[in-house]
Amino acid sequence: MSYILKFRDIGVEDLRLVGGKALNLGILTAAGLPIPPGVVVTTEAYDQVVGSLDLGSPELAADPAGARALVMGAAIPDDIAKAVRQFGDVPVAVRSSATAEDLPYASFAGQQDTYLNVIGGDAVLDAVHRCWASLWTDRAVAYRAANGIDHGVVRLAVVIQEMVQSEVAGVMFTANPVTGRRREAVIDASPGLGEAVVSGAVNPDHFVVRDGRILERRLGDKRMAVRSLAGGGVERVAAEHDAACLTDAQVLALAELGNRVEDHYGSPQDTEWAIDTDGTLWLTQARPITTLYPIPQGPPGLRAFFCFSLAQGLTRPITPMGISALRMLSASISATVFGSPVADPRAGAPAFHEAGGRIFVDLTPVLRSSLGRALVPRVFDVMEARSATVMRGLFGEPEFGVTQRSKRPAIRRGLRLARKFRVLPHAVQAIANPEKARRRVAQLGTDLKARLPLPPGVTPLDHAEWLLSTQMIPLVPSILPAAAPGFIMLGLAGKLLGAKAKPGELASVLRGLPHNVTTEMDLELWHLAERIRKHPEATALHDNPTRRDLPPLVREELDGFLTRYGDRTVAEIDLGLPRWREDPSHVIGVLANLLRLEDPSLAPDALFAKGAAEAETIIADLARRAGRLRGPLIRFALDRARALAGLRELPKYYLVVALATVRDLLWQVGADLAERGAIEKPDDIFFLTLPEAREGGDLRTTVTKRRDDYTRELRRRHIPRILLSDGTEPEAVARTTPAADGALTGTPASSGQVTGTARVVLDPIGAHLEPGEILVCPSTDPGWTPLFLTAAGLVMEMGGANSHGAVVAREYGIPAVVGVPHATESLKTGQRITVDGTSGTVTFA
Incomplete structure (x- = not known):
C-alpha cells in the first residue's frame, strides 16, 4: 500500500490518492x-482506518458529530502508525487534503482541519487522526452538500510539511477577487505565522500590484500575531506593528512569484506564502480562485462585454442547445439589422460570446462610436439603468476612446433597414389608426405560426435551423414600428408638459395598459383561478399535485389555458427548458397562491381596472394643466401611448412561440440520437x-460533462452585468455608495408607496408569495409575472424604467423600484x- 508519498513523487494523475492540496504541492x-519539503499520508491509509464504517450512509451525513466520533474511535493499524510517527523529528504542519478540494469550481478552503508546529511522533499521528475526522465537521458536510458532492465518495489524505517559522506570512491572490481583474496581485500580510491572516484574526497590511507597480498600499493595525511555541503548538500574542511588515522589494517579489504560479497552472490562483527569519520566500499552498467569473473569449485587446442574459431576466445559465440556438439568431440579427451576413450562422455573430453559460455581447464597437455612445446608453436608461451607468463610466477609459466619429455609416444602415421594413409608414399608421396597426402585427403572428409545422420531406433539424436563421428575427423590425410610437x-x-408633470405621473399613464400579451396571460390565469374556485375539487391544488393528479374539471380548465399560453415558461428564451404545456407545475403553484387571495379589492383584475381608471384620470388632469392650446395634443399623445405601448411584448412572445416549436423539433432529433445510442x-x-x-457520433461523455457544468453554474449567485476582457467588473470597481439614511436606491419604475413584508425569491418555480407581500428578486421575464398578481410591491436588482418587470408592475399598479444593487442579499x-416607486428608494420600515 502507498501510505506515504513525498511531494516530488506525486503525479498529476494522483488526485484520488493524495487529495487536492497535496496534488498542488506536488505539482x-x-x-x-x-x-x-514534505510528504502526504495517502487516502490508502484513510481507507484502512475508516473503510468499514459506512460513512457515506444518509444517517451519518445527517449526523456529522456521530461520524467524527466513529472516525476518532477507529483503531490505526500498526504499519500506518509507524509510517506516520517517523515524521516527528522536526516541527511540521499537518494539513488535510481531501479528494474534493482545491478544485476549479470549489476550493473547500478551511473546511477541514490544519495543525501547526506539531512536534513528536505521537503528536503527528494524533494530528493526522484528527484531520481524518475533520472530513466530517459540520462545515465540511454542509459545504459538500452545497456543491453537490457525494459524501460517500470523498476521501482524505493528510499533508505533513516542514514548518516555516515565518517572520511574516499571508495570502496572495493572483487576480483581484473583488474587481475580477486578472494579473493583478492582491496581497495580505502580517507578522508571524500566516494563520493570523487566513483565520481573519488580524487586520493585515494590504497591497495591490499590477505590471510591476504597487498600485495600493493600505496598512492594517496588526495588533496580534501567531507564533510557534518551543514545545509544539502555537500561541496568539499581542503585537504593535504600525509600520509595513513587507518592503516594496518583498511585495514585488511576491507578485512575481504569483505570476509564476499562475503561468504554471494557466489560471488565477489563491496562494499562501511565508518569509522565514533568513528572508527566504516560501510558497506553502496554491489553489484555483473559484469565485472569478469566466471571461468571454473575444478579439485581442481590452474589450467590454454586456451580459445579455441578465438583461433578459436570467440569472441562471442557458443550456448548451439554448446557447446554440441564440447563436443562430444572432447571425440572423447581423444579417437582418446590420446588413452583415455571417459566414457560418451556427457560429453566431462576431459580437456574440458565451461565458459561464450566459450570453454576452461585445460592447466595444458601441463604446468606440460617437453615435453608439449617444444612443445606446439612452436605450439602457429605460431598459437596464445600472448597465447604462456602468457603460458611461467606461467613456473615459483610453482603451475605449472614440475611433468611429462619423455617424453617416450607421445612419445609412438605419435608413436601409427602415426602408426594407417600411418603418416610417407603419409608425405613421400606428399613430393614425392604432387598431389597424394591431391587426397588422396580429397577422404577422398568424403568418409565423403557419410556417412553424414541419413540411413533408424536410428533416426536423433542417427545419429548426431554417426557422432560427430566417423566420424569427425579421418579425422584430416589423412589429416595433407599431409599439415604439407609443x-x-x-x-x-x-417634453410638452415640462415641469407641469409631477414625478411619476407620466409613468402612471401606463398603468392598466391594454393590448399586452403578457398582462393578458396573467389576467387569464386569474380568471382561471376564479373559475376553479367554484369547483369543490379546487382544494386539491393546495397539495402541490401533478397535472395527472388534478381532478378532471380542474385539469380541463388548466388545459384550456395551456392551449393558448403553454409555449411559455420561466427563462423562456432558453429552448432547453420545458414549456408549461410539458410541465405545468409552476402554473399549478401560481393557481394555488391565487386561490388564497380572499380580499376582492386585491383581485388582480380589480387592481388592473383601477390602474386603468387612474391612468385615464391622470391623462385628463395633465391635459387640463397643459392649457387650451397644448391640452388636446397632450391628450392625443397619451391616448396613443396607451393604445400602442402594450405591443412591446409581442416580438418576444412570437419568438418564444417559435422557440417552442424548435424545441419540439430538436426533441425529435434527440429521440433519434438516443435510439442510435449516441x-x-x-x-x-x-x-x-x-x-x-x-x-x-458517441456524445454521451460530452452530455455528462455539460450537465455537470450546467449544474455547477446553477449555483452561481453573482453575474456581472458588464465584464471587461481582463476580468474587471467595472461596477465592482465603482463601488456604489449607499444612501446616507441606509435606504437602498434604484430606478423608480412604478409610482406609489407600499409598506409590507419582503419575500426574497431567487427562482419563481415553486415560489410561494402571500397576498400583500413585496416581491424581491434578481430580475424577471414573463414567466415571473404570475407572481405579480398577489404582490404588493416589487424590488429588482436588474432593470430600468422600461424593463419587463417595470412595465408589468405599472400595469398592475404596484409600486416598484428596479436596478437596486444586491437587493436579494441586503433584504431578507x-x-x-x-x-x-416614485423616488426609487427601499427603506426598512
Whole structure:
C-alpha cells in the first residue's frame, strides 16, 4: 500500500490518492517553485482506518458529530502508525487534503482541519487522526452538500510539511477577487505565522500590484500575531506593528512569484506564502480562485462585454442547445439589422460570446462610436439603468476612446433597414389608426405560426435551423414600428408638459395598459383561478399535485389555458427548458397562491381596472394643466401611448412561440440520437450544440460533462452585468455608495408607496408569495409575472424604467423600484420594508 508519498513523487494523475492540496504541492515542487519539503499520508491509509464504517450512509451525513466520533474511535493499524510517527523529528504542519478540494469550481478552503508546529511522533499521528475526522465537521458536510458532492465518495489524505517559522506570512491572490481583474496581485500580510491572516484574526497590511507597480498600499493595525511555541503548538500574542511588515522589494517579489504560479497552472490562483527569519520566500499552498467569473473569449485587446442574459431576466445559465440556438439568431440579427451576413450562422455573430453559460455581447464597437455612445446608453436608461451607468463610466477609459466619429455609416444602415421594413409608414399608421396597426402585427403572428409545422420531406433539424436563421428575427423590425410610437408619444408629452408633470405621473399613464400579451396571460390565469374556485375539487391544488393528479374539471380548465399560453415558461428564451404545456407545475403553484387571495379589492383584475381608471384620470388632469392650446395634443399623445405601448411584448412572445416549436423539433432529433445510442435519452439533445447534433457520433461523455457544468453554474449567485476582457467588473470597481439614511436606491419604475413584508425569491418555480407581500428578486421575464398578481410591491436588482418587470408592475399598479444593487442579499424574507416607486428608494420600515 502507498501510505506515504513525498511531494516530488506525486503525479498529476494522483488526485484520488493524495487529495487536492497535496496534488498542488506536488505539482509546484516538480515545477521548481519554493515549496517547503514534505510528504502526504495517502487516502490508502484513510481507507484502512475508516473503510468499514459506512460513512457515506444518509444517517451519518445527517449526523456529522456521530461520524467524527466513529472516525476518532477507529483503531490505526500498526504499519500506518509507524509510517506516520517517523515524521516527528522536526516541527511540521499537518494539513488535510481531501479528494474534493482545491478544485476549479470549489476550493473547500478551511473546511477541514490544519495543525501547526506539531512536534513528536505521537503528536503527528494524533494530528493526522484528527484531520481524518475533520472530513466530517459540520462545515465540511454542509459545504459538500452545497456543491453537490457525494459524501460517500470523498476521501482524505493528510499533508505533513516542514514548518516555516515565518517572520511574516499571508495570502496572495493572483487576480483581484473583488474587481475580477486578472494579473493583478492582491496581497495580505502580517507578522508571524500566516494563520493570523487566513483565520481573519488580524487586520493585515494590504497591497495591490499590477505590471510591476504597487498600485495600493493600505496598512492594517496588526495588533496580534501567531507564533510557534518551543514545545509544539502555537500561541496568539499581542503585537504593535504600525509600520509595513513587507518592503516594496518583498511585495514585488511576491507578485512575481504569483505570476509564476499562475503561468504554471494557466489560471488565477489563491496562494499562501511565508518569509522565514533568513528572508527566504516560501510558497506553502496554491489553489484555483473559484469565485472569478469566466471571461468571454473575444478579439485581442481590452474589450467590454454586456451580459445579455441578465438583461433578459436570467440569472441562471442557458443550456448548451439554448446557447446554440441564440447563436443562430444572432447571425440572423447581423444579417437582418446590420446588413452583415455571417459566414457560418451556427457560429453566431462576431459580437456574440458565451461565458459561464450566459450570453454576452461585445460592447466595444458601441463604446468606440460617437453615435453608439449617444444612443445606446439612452436605450439602457429605460431598459437596464445600472448597465447604462456602468457603460458611461467606461467613456473615459483610453482603451475605449472614440475611433468611429462619423455617424453617416450607421445612419445609412438605419435608413436601409427602415426602408426594407417600411418603418416610417407603419409608425405613421400606428399613430393614425392604432387598431389597424394591431391587426397588422396580429397577422404577422398568424403568418409565423403557419410556417412553424414541419413540411413533408424536410428533416426536423433542417427545419429548426431554417426557422432560427430566417423566420424569427425579421418579425422584430416589423412589429416595433407599431409599439415604439407609443413610447415616442409618451416622451413627446413629457417634453410638452415640462415641469407641469409631477414625478411619476407620466409613468402612471401606463398603468392598466391594454393590448399586452403578457398582462393578458396573467389576467387569464386569474380568471382561471376564479373559475376553479367554484369547483369543490379546487382544494386539491393546495397539495402541490401533478397535472395527472388534478381532478378532471380542474385539469380541463388548466388545459384550456395551456392551449393558448403553454409555449411559455420561466427563462423562456432558453429552448432547453420545458414549456408549461410539458410541465405545468409552476402554473399549478401560481393557481394555488391565487386561490388564497380572499380580499376582492386585491383581485388582480380589480387592481388592473383601477390602474386603468387612474391612468385615464391622470391623462385628463395633465391635459387640463397643459392649457387650451397644448391640452388636446397632450391628450392625443397619451391616448396613443396607451393604445400602442402594450405591443412591446409581442416580438418576444412570437419568438418564444417559435422557440417552442424548435424545441419540439430538436426533441425529435434527440429521440433519434438516443435510439442510435449516441445519447442516453432524448432530452440530452439540449446539452449539445446544433453542429454536434448534426455530426452525431458517441456524445454521451460530452452530455455528462455539460450537465455537470450546467449544474455547477446553477449555483452561481453573482453575474456581472458588464465584464471587461481582463476580468474587471467595472461596477465592482465603482463601488456604489449607499444612501446616507441606509435606504437602498434604484430606478423608480412604478409610482406609489407600499409598506409590507419582503419575500426574497431567487427562482419563481415553486415560489410561494402571500397576498400583500413585496416581491424581491434578481430580475424577471414573463414567466415571473404570475407572481405579480398577489404582490404588493416589487424590488429588482436588474432593470430600468422600461424593463419587463417595470412595465408589468405599472400595469398592475404596484409600486416598484428596479436596478437596486444586491437587493436579494441586503433584504431578507420577513423584513418589513417600504418601497417608494416614485423616488426609487427601499427603506426598512
